[in-house]
Structures are given as C-alpha cells and as structure tokens.
Amino acid sequence: MQITVGVGAGAKHLGVDRVVDLGPLHPSAHGAYRLRLTVRDDEVITSAEPLVGHLHRGAEKLFEVRDYRQVLTLANRHDWLAAFCNELAVALAVERMTGMDVPPRAQWLRALLCELNRVMAHLVFLAPLTDPVAAARGREAVQAVLEEASGGRIHFMANRIGGLREDVPAGWAERVAGALDAVEVPEVPTGLAGLGVLSRADALARGVTGPIGRASGVDLDLRRDDPLPAYRELDVRPSVRDGGDAHARVACMVDDLAQAVALARECLRRLPGGPVNLRLPKAVKAPEGSVYTRVEAPLGVSGVHLASRGEKTPWRLKLRTPSFNNVQALSALLPGTPVAQLPLVLGSFAVVVGDIDR
Structure with missing residues (x-):
C-alpha cells in the first residue's frame, strides 16, 4: 500500500x-x-x-472432573503426533505420587514406544521438505506397528497407571525391526541457510526446547539430562547446533530421527520379559500433595504439574507443552525474512496447535 x-x-x-x-x-x-x-x-x-486461541480444547478443566484412568484418554489428544509421550507424562505423575514401582518390561516398552512415536512425528514434519514418498513409506510402517501394539492409529491409549494396558503381541518385536528398516533418514535440503534465525538468547527467553531449541544451541534433552529408568542405560547424544536458522532446525530434526531409530533398535535388543503393569484398586487415588513430571516429547519438553487433594480426580492438572513455548519464538525469528521465503521458514518450524490451545 x-x-x-x-x-x-x-x-x-x-x-x-x-x-x-x-x-x-x-x-x-x-x-x-x-x-x-x-x-x-x-x-x-x-x-x-x-x-492463538482458535482451537481451544479446554482439556485442563476436563481433567478435573475425570478420574485418573479417564484423564489418560484426554491427555494424548492435545499433540496428536506425540500421543504416547503425552499420556506417559500424566501416568508418571500419578505413579510418582503413589510410589508405584513400574515393572522393568513396561519401562523398556515405554522407551521403545516413545522412540517409535518420535520417528513417526518427525517424518510427518520432514516430508514436505525432503522426500515425501520415502517419508510416508517410513511413517506408515512405524504407524502400523504402533497401531498393532496399542489398537489405536493416532490416539494410542497404551499407557495406564502402573505400566502399560497390555503386552505387545507375539512376533511384534520382529515386525518393529522390519518397520525401522523401512525408515530412510533424509538428506537436509539446501537453500535453508540463513533463513529465520533464532538466537540462543531468544530461545532461552521463551523456553524453546526440542529440535528447535537445540538448533539454536540450547543443549537440553531430557532423555539424557533427566532420564526415565530405561533411558539411563541408553547412550543418548542429542544433536546441538548453533546456527539457529532453518537449515539447523531441519538438520537437528533429521539427526533426532536417526538417533530415535538407533535407540528403538537398542530397546528391542534389551527388552526384558515379565509383566507390563501392576494390579490396581478399582479407584486410583493420588495422595494429597503435588508433583511435576516431564518427558522429552518429539517437539520438546512435555511437562505435567499434578495437584491432588487425595481424591480419585485431580484437583489441578496443568500441562507444560512444547508447542506453546516454541510458537512464541516466531515473533523473534520472522522479522527480516522475505515473504517469498516464509513457507520454507515455517516449514522448518514444527508446532502442533492443539498443543498450544489445550
């Protein structure tokens, strides 16, 4: 004008x-x-x-009128590409408040399913920027074994308080190995260098985590820095870069994809036998008090602050979701970007809006 x-x-x-x-x-x-x-x-x-605010789900208020088993059904829906990780964070909060000791097989299966979930999520975001056919082929292979293990294609509902809902089917481990063989780690596309630079200071100020944060030099990965039991025995080496541009973000996601495949293979190799859950009373009640748990979801730190008054429903269950923090960084990295390059910059910046408007 x-x-x-x-x-x-x-x-x-x-x-x-x-x-x-x-x-x-x-x-x-x-x-x-x-x-x-x-x-x-x-x-x-x-x-x-x-x-934001166009997709408000009201999930945090709905948690307050549902018991802990029903809460898990809602907890995997705000980031539909990280459903398993989301429900795990809530299950961990209740387990820590009640002092439950989850069986080792469930711990290793949880780590394996988290990494499979990470592979699937990363391939969705990488597909438009890399080889969409190869990405779709790998994603479908991984999604098929996740569906076989849980019965759900998107909303898995595999976790329960005290472990997993049920054990995986016979022969499932071999099929997972085949699915991982179908995943092709793509090359980082050219033409992204210098676009949409997010400095480390801006990333820290906004609490940006995950591959986006690590691309700006934020060396944080909860699988290494605050590990769950199975991850303590795995060699997690997150990829950290200091460019902060679109190229660095895509490169970190590609590296994260490759590591997730390797960690999933290691989980398969070390998967123990035994039960996958604990026997629970008819009504699960968390004791009075509060706890904060967090996991490394595909897009960053997914945390749960649970406050209980000793009832079978949470008094307050507050979510800390990675996309809510990460999307704020657009105000810092987009100024100076030519409009013609906007699709590439936004393509390198992965968010799920249900994770923001939960």
Whole structure:
C-alpha cells in the first residue's frame, strides 16, 4: 500500500508497512492459528505476532472432573503426533505420587514406544521438505506397528497407571525391526541457510526446547539430562547446533530421527520379559500433595504439574507443552525474512496447535 502526498508531477510516494493476517491456517498446518505480519514495501517482514486461541480444547478443566484412568484418554489428544509421550507424562505423575514401582518390561516398552512415536512425528514434519514418498513409506510402517501394539492409529491409549494396558503381541518385536528398516533418514535440503534465525538468547527467553531449541544451541534433552529408568542405560547424544536458522532446525530434526531409530533398535535388543503393569484398586487415588513430571516429547519438553487433594480426580492438572513455548519464538525469528521465503521458514518450524490451545 502507498500513501501519495501532493498532486501532479510533484507528488511524493511514502512507503507504508502493510499488516497481513495469515490464517486461521488450514488444518493441514496441524491446527488453526493466525500469524499477524507487518511487511515493508520491499516484501520483507518487520514484525510477526502469532495469535492463538482458535482451537481451544479446554482439556485442563476436563481433567478435573475425570478420574485418573479417564484423564489418560484426554491427555494424548492435545499433540496428536506425540500421543504416547503425552499420556506417559500424566501416568508418571500419578505413579510418582503413589510410589508405584513400574515393572522393568513396561519401562523398556515405554522407551521403545516413545522412540517409535518420535520417528513417526518427525517424518510427518520432514516430508514436505525432503522426500515425501520415502517419508510416508517410513511413517506408515512405524504407524502400523504402533497401531498393532496399542489398537489405536493416532490416539494410542497404551499407557495406564502402573505400566502399560497390555503386552505387545507375539512376533511384534520382529515386525518393529522390519518397520525401522523401512525408515530412510533424509538428506537436509539446501537453500535453508540463513533463513529465520533464532538466537540462543531468544530461545532461552521463551523456553524453546526440542529440535528447535537445540538448533539454536540450547543443549537440553531430557532423555539424557533427566532420564526415565530405561533411558539411563541408553547412550543418548542429542544433536546441538548453533546456527539457529532453518537449515539447523531441519538438520537437528533429521539427526533426532536417526538417533530415535538407533535407540528403538537398542530397546528391542534389551527388552526384558515379565509383566507390563501392576494390579490396581478399582479407584486410583493420588495422595494429597503435588508433583511435576516431564518427558522429552518429539517437539520438546512435555511437562505435567499434578495437584491432588487425595481424591480419585485431580484437583489441578496443568500441562507444560512444547508447542506453546516454541510458537512464541516466531515473533523473534520472522522479522527480516522475505515473504517469498516464509513457507520454507515455517516449514522448518514444527508446532502442533492443539498443543498450544489445550
């Protein structure tokens, strides 16, 4: 848009920034959110404001009127690409408050299923930027064994308080090994260097975690830094880069994908026998008090703050979701980005909106 001052040959044209609303975006962007951009005349973004609230689920209030078994059903839905990790974080909170000792086989199966969930989620985000056919082939293979183990294709509901709902079928481990063989770790695409730079200081200020945070030099991975029992025996080496640009973000996700495949293979090799759950009373009640648990979900730290008054329902169950923190970083990394490069930058920045508007 231009503003004209004066008339005739002496008229002057003053450039005026345009405000462009993108969204609410199409559901193929993993939920409806808006980006309010200010764009100069030379088609460069000068400011960006992510606007959320279009997909509000009300999950945290729904938790308060459901018992702990029913809570797990809701807990895996806010990030539909990290369902297993989400329900695990809630199960861990109740188990720690009640002092449950989860059987070793359940601990190793949980780690294995978390890594399979990570592979599936990363392939979804990498597909548009790399080889979509190969990514879809690997994702479908992994999704098939996750569905076989849990009975659910997206919302797995495999966890329960005290372990897993049931053991995996006979021959499942061999089929998982075959599914992992079908996963191709893609090459990092060219043309992303220098786009959408997020500094380490900005990432820390906004609590950005996961591959996006590690791409900006935030060396945090709970599988190594605050590990669950099975992860204590695994060699977790997160990929950390300091570029902070679109290339670094995609490279960290590719590296994370490769590591998840390797960790899943190691879990298969070390999977012990025995039971996968504990016998529970008819009504599970957490004692009065509070606890905070967290896991390394595909997009970053997924945490649960559980406050209980000794009843069979939570008094308060607050979620700390990675996408809620990560999406705020768009306001720091988008200024200076040419509009023509916006799809590449947003493609390198993975968020799930249900995880924001939970």
